[in-house]
Amino acid sequence: xxxKLLLEHIGVEGIQTHDVYRKQGGYKAVEKALKxxxxxxxxxxxxxxxxxxxxxxxxxxxxxxxxxxxxxxVPRHLLCNADESEPGTFKDRYLMxxxxxxxxxxxxxxxxALGCNQSYIYIRGEYMYVxxxxxxxxxxxxxxxxxxxxxKGSGFDLDLAVSTxxxxxxxxxxxxxxxxxxxxxxxxxxxxxxxxxxxLWGRPTVVNNVETIAAVVPIVNEGGDAYAQIGIGRSTGxxxxxxxxxxxxxxxxxxxxxxxxxxxxxxxxxxxxMKNGKKLKACxxxxxxxxxxxxxxxxxxxxxxxxxxxxxxxxxxxxxxxSMLGSGxxxxxxxxxxxxxxxxxxxRFYHHESCGQCSPCREGTGWMExxxxxxxxxxxxxxxxxxxxxxxxxxxxxTICPLGDAAAWPVAAAIRHFREEFExxxxxxxxxxxxxxxxxxxKKFEPVNx
Amino acid sequence: xxxxxxxxxxTIDGVEVEVDPGTTILNAARLIGGDVVPPAMCYxxxxxxxxxxxxxxxxxxxxxSEKDPRPMPKLVASCSTPIMDGMEVKNKSSEKVMxxxxxxxxxxxxxxxxxxxxxxxxxxxxxxxxxYEHGKSTTRYEFERRTFDKVDIGEYIKLHMTRCILCYRCVxxxxxxxxxxxxxxxxRGDAAEIGTFIEKNLKNEFIGNVIDVCPVGALTDKTFRxxxxxxxxxxxxxxxxxxxxxxxxxxxxxxxxxxRVTARKDQYGEVKEFICNECRFEKKDKSDWTxxxxxxxxxxxxxxxxxxxxxxxSHTPLLNKA
Numbered sequence: 001x002x003x004k005l006l007l008e009h010i011g012v013e014g015i016q017t018h019d020v021y022r023k024q025g026g027y028k029a030v031e032k033a034l035k036x037x038x039x040x041x042x043x044x045x046x047x048x049x050x051x052x053x054x055x056x057x058x059x060x061x062x063x064x065x066x067x068x069x070x071x072x073x074v075p076r077h078l079l080c081n082a083d084e085s086e087p088g089t090f091k092d093r094y095l096m097x098x099x100x101x102x103x104x105x106x107x108x109x110x111x112x113a114l115g116c117n118q119s120y121i122y123i124r125g126e127y128m129y130v131x132x133x134x135x136x137x138x139x140x141x142x143x144x145x146x147x148x149x150x151x152k153g154s155g156f157d158l159d160l161a162v163s164t165x166x167x168x169x170x171x172x173x174x175x176x177x178x179x180x181x182x183x184x185x186x187x188x189x190x191x192x193x194x195x196x197x198x199x200l201w202g203r204p205t206v207v208n209n210v211e212t213i214a215a216v217v218p219i220v221n222e223g224g225d226a227y228a229q230i231g232i233g234r235s236t237g238x239x240x241x242x243x244x245x246x247x248x249x250x251x252x253x254x255x256x257x258x259x260x261x262x263x264x265x266x267x268x269x270x271x272x273x274m275k276n277g278k279k280l281k282a283c284x285x286x287x288x289x290x291x292x293x294x295x296x297x298x299x300x301x302x303x304x305x306x307x308x309x310x311x312x313x314x315x316x317x318x319x320x321x322x323s324m325l326g327s328g329x330x331x332x333x334x335x336x337x338x339x340x341x342x343x344x345x346x347x348r349f350y351h352h353e354s355c356g357q358c359s360p361c362r363e364g365t366g367w368m369e370x371x372x373x374x375x376x377x378x379x380x381x382x383x384x385x386x387x388x389x390x391x392x393x394x395x396x397x398x399t400i401c402p403l404g405d406a407a408a409w410p411v412a413a414a415i416r417h418f419r420e421e422f423e424x425x426x427x428x429x430x431x432x433x434x435x436x437x438x439x440x441x442x443k444k445f446e447p448v449n450x
Numbered sequence: 451x452x453x454x455x456x457x458x459x460x461t462i463d464g465v466e467v468e469v470d471p472g473t474t475i476l477n478a479a480r481l482i483g484g485d486v487v488p489p490a491m492c493y494x495x496x497x498x499x500x501x502x503x504x505x506x507x508x509x510x511x512x513x514x515s516e517k518d519p520r521p522m523p524k525l526v527a528s529c530s531t532p533i534m535d536g537m538e539v540k541n542k543s544s545e546k547v548m549x550x551x552x553x554x555x556x557x558x559x560x561x562x563x564x565x566x567x568x569x570x571x572x573x574x575x576x577x578x579x580x581x582y583e584h585g586k587s588t589t590r591y592e593f594e595r596r597t598f599d600k601v602d603i604g605e606y607i608k609l610h611m612t613r614c615i616l617c618y619r620c621v622x623x624x625x626x627x628x629x630x631x632x633x634x635x636x637x638r639g640d641a642a643e644i645g646t647f648i649e650k651n652l653k654n655e656f657i658g659n660v661i662d663v664c665p666v667g668a669l670t671d672k673t674f675r676x677x678x679x680x681x682x683x684x685x686x687x688x689x690x691x692x693x694x695x696x697x698x699x700x701x702x703x704x705x706x707x708x709x710r711v712t713a714r715k716d717q718y719g720e721v722k723e724f725i726c727n728e729c730r731f732e733k734k735d736k737s738d739w740t741x742x743x744x745x746x747x748x749x750x751x752x753x754x755x756x757x758x759x760x761x762x763x764s765h766t767p768l769l770n771k772a
Contacts, residue, residue: 168638185635190502190530356616356635356642358503363557366640370593387590394553397524398505 003230005218005238006211007254010098016133018140021101027146029220030108034154037220042113046216048224050236055081055172055209056287056327057402058311061216067196068114069204077200078116079181079207080107082123082130083165083172087288087349088329091240092210094252096123096130100137106213107160108146109220114206117157122177125167134162169353173401174207175199176355187357188401209327211240232258235310239325245283245332248272261285261307261314262299265332278334282418285314286326288346289406291413292339293323319413338436339421343414344372350407361404364395368411375422378429385422389415458535462486462509463543475528475539476507480718487718488541489551489580491558491665492617493529495720500622501529504615505554506580510547513538525550548584555584560591561640562666563612571667573680573752576719577615598643603633604652606672606731607661611643614668620644620660627654644668655694658730662713662721673731674702674710681752683709685745690738694726700745701736708734717748 014020021027033042047062068076080103084092096103103121111119123131138160141147149157163181165171171180175189178200199205215237219227228236235257244250247265249272255264264270265280274280283298284290301307302321307314314325333342351369356362368391374380392408399405415422425432457468462479463486469478477495479487488509493501507529511522516536525547528539541547559581566572598611616635621644624633632652636645646652661669683702690697702710711730713721733739747754 170638190527192532351639354639356637356639357618358505359554359557359615360505362616362640362642363560367557367560367591367593394550394557398508398550398554400502400505400527 003238003256004254005227005230006095006102006214006240007099007252015099016101016137018101018137018144021099022144025221026101027105029217030105030112030146031152033109033112033220034152034156039113039115042109042216042220045219045224046113049219049227050224050231050234051212051215051219051227052235052311053209054211054215054239054327056086056289056324058325061208061212064196064208065110065114065206067194068206069197070115071204074203075118076114076116077203077205078107078111078114078119079174079177079200079205080119080121080210080213081172081174081177081207082121082127082210083169083177084210084327085124085126085169085172085353086327086329087346088242088244088284088331089287089327090242090244091252091328093127093130094242095210095214095240096127097133100134101141102214102217103134103210104137104141104146104160106216108151108158109216110206110208110213111158111160112156113216116206118159118161120181120200121160121162122171122181123162123164124171125165128164131162131164138162168355169349170355170401170403173403176401177207178205187355188403190400230256232308232310233312235312235325239309239328241309241328241330243271243330243332245330246275246278246334246337247332248275255309257310258308260299261309264309264330265298271330271332274332274334276334278336280332281335281337282333282339284323284329284331284333284410285309286324287329288331288349289402289409290324290326291319291322291409292342292417293413294417297321297417319409320416323413336436338376339414339418340372340376340425340432340437343411344369344376346410347372347407350403354403354407358400358404360395361399361407364391364404365407367391368395368407372411375425376432378425378433380422380426380429382423382426384426385415385419458533458537460533460535460537460539462539463541469533471535472532474501475509475511475526475531475533475537476501478533479528479539479541486541488528489576489583490529490718491576491580491615492619494619494622494663496722496724497619497622497663498626500617500619502527504558504617506551506558508547508550508554510540510544511537512540512544552584552586555580556586556590558615559585560589561596562615563595563597565613568676569613569667570670570675570680571613571664574719575667576665596640601645602672603646603660603669604657606658606727607652608670608672608675609644610668610670612668613666614644615666616642616644617665619663619665620669623660623663624652624654624657627656627659628652633660655727656724658727659713659721659724661730662715662724665719671710671731673734678704678709685747685753687714687742687745688739689742690729690733690740692726692729695729696723696725697729698723699725699729699739701739701741703736706736708736708739710734714745 009024043065051061052058168186170176171186173188176186180186195205238254241253253270266273280295284292301316311325315322347369351365354361354365392411395404396408460478465482467482488507490507491504508525509528513519515534601609603609633646685700688701699711701708713725
């Protein structure tokens with residue numbers, strides 16, 4: 001069940017260097033593509049593979065690529081979105097840090113498929129040391145003829161550059177990323193026009209996540225059909241999951257889509273169960289933006305079926321009883337944790353990261369944070385819970401970019417599933433400042449395996 | 451409607467209108483006029499790139515187009531969404547829109563100081579009008595509002611960031627006037643503020659127009675600050691020979707004295723012909739100007755409360771409904 005496509009050689013000594021990577025079969029896909037495949041063949045393979053964007057939205061990559069406008073004489077660009085800043089997500093960093101040449105190989109293949117001769121990796125400012133690793137790897141790739149003019153005699157030119165952000169979560173939104181790369185303030189653009197038509201410097205542009213681009217390498221190597229065999233339904237292939245929270249083995253895991261959530265949390269191959277034998281209270285399966293799931297909805301869907309690690313199964317039941325796979329930032333909470341405090345923490349993040357361009361998000365995120373702070377620190381009122389619900393409702397869907405939604409969803413889900421916890425904070429204003437909700441309540445959680 | 455130039459049909463709140471392809475929903479609604487026009491706090495027709503930010507002009511698209519009749523899943527900003535042939539739009543007739551708009555107005559007001567009694571913009575403030583129509587008389591916001599120090603932008607303009615709603619209109623104005631991006635937005639989120647980078651004075655001779663494009667009282671004319679309430683002044687259309695601009699302006703009189711000079715605004719508060727700093731700030735004598743007659747002010751405006759017009763000037767709507 002556990003195929004490794006991206007992290008297969010992660011343990012090999014010196015895999016960061018070109019020579020070791022090459023020895024492990026690296027750049028074979030580039031050789032194959034440049035020799036025997038046309039750009040359209042690669043797009044076709046990616047379409048067949050059913051690969052979906054790994055950054056969070058899960059949009060089919062092949063379809064995204066086929067949308068790119070191809071006007072005569074206008075250069076096109078591929079941007080790699082390495083601005084991974086979602087709380088709970090750290091898979092891209094791991095990938096770039098451990099096996100940078102995989103990303104570069106993916107960039108060459110994707111650029112070739114899209115007909116781009118100048119591509120960029122936009123990396124978040126906090127990943128300065130990863131930037132150095134990438135730049136070293138790119139220099140090696142240039143030295144070995146994988147980048148530059150006339151790559152390996154194929155007539156295909158590609159220049160690859162890395163650009164850094166300055167610490168803004170919002171620059172992970174594709175149009176804000178483009179603005180930032182152009183040297184402007186990272187404000188999301190108003191769509192339409194979409195980047196596929198008018199992106200970087202007004203040229204057709206595709207923005208893909210690090211993991212999506214890396215996944216193109218095994219797709220070219222093994223073929224789109226073989227890739228589509230892995231996984232379940234429309235969730236094909238493997239996915240990197242950043243597991244964190246109260247589990248025995250936090251870290252980055254490559255999973256085959258379709259394993260059960262129960263297996264992921266409790267099996268020793270993956271998270272290794274709950275830390276200190278505590279009980280599972282809740283889980284955020286896809287990074288801080290996605291709705292939180294209470295313990296009874298983590299391993300089973302509302303219909304009583306096993307919940308699987310896949311786009312469809314995690315979102316089963318909509319937001320009422322489901323969540324999203326998102327970027328794969330899997331955060332597990334044990335019975336001692338306080339959901340109100342957690343929600344406040346997330347809210348504080350979105351307040352800090354809102355770009356301030358459109359009114360509902362600029363004002364609403366700050367308002368939610370203040371109300372949640374008040375609740376968490378024992379100054380809340382019963383009306384505050386309904387007020388929060390109303391604020392998030394006024395933000396969701398009314399903003400330019402998805403940051404507004406991302407700020408609203410966790411608050412909505414916390415109130416939906418853990419309302420009694422908010423009420424407890426209002427009723428116990430003294431106790432809630434000194435003790436976590438989880439530590440003082442006698443609430444017993446049903447054992448999940450039962 | 452000639453055949454060489456195909457027109458798109460769009461229905462807004464049940465009123466049908468034919469417009470050129472590429473027109474936005476907001477501009478199509480303005481062609482109809484009246485109640486179907488969504489309010490706009492950040493969109494400004496003559497400023498390239500403006501719009502989409504304030505979210506007060508959100509509308510519901512109940513039918514995408516003739517070809518693809520599916521409704522749009524979210525409310526869209528009417529100022530930046532182009533119409534499609536056969537599109538059906540709901541503005542006032544949609545409860546969802548009115549609810550969202552009330553939400554946006556509430557958001558705009560939670561950090562606004564509501565110092566209208568001492569604000570020079572009062573009486574001609576778009577936020578005031580918007581709040582009057584869509585806002586509530588009480589607030590649910592119980593925290594300290596954000597405040598900023600007042601800043602001078604050059605000799606004549608005062609920036610009072612506390613009142614700002616970050617519509618970016620002045621940023622686009624300055625961007626179109628100056629080439630070095632001297633005036634922009636600093637910081638982010640609800641701490642974002644308009645600023646001239648490194649306290650730089652903007653020396654452009656048209657920079658005074660940022661005062662006119664500001665929908666609230668964040669940018670005010672220092673030659674007029676605290677001199678009078680606008681409704682005690684009498685607006686008169688006037689012109690003068692100016693080497694720099696069209697010289698067409700509105701002079702706001704107190705008795706025989708010119709209290710202030712602004713550009714002429716249309717019914718949506720937009721200036722079509724910008725005026726230069728000299729006309730705006732330095733020509734404060736009645737003899738500088740040729741007075742044409744009283745300025746038409748909408749009857750519903752507080753400014754028209756104390757004076758009657760001598761003659762109704764020609765103020766044609768953009769399109770006469772046949």
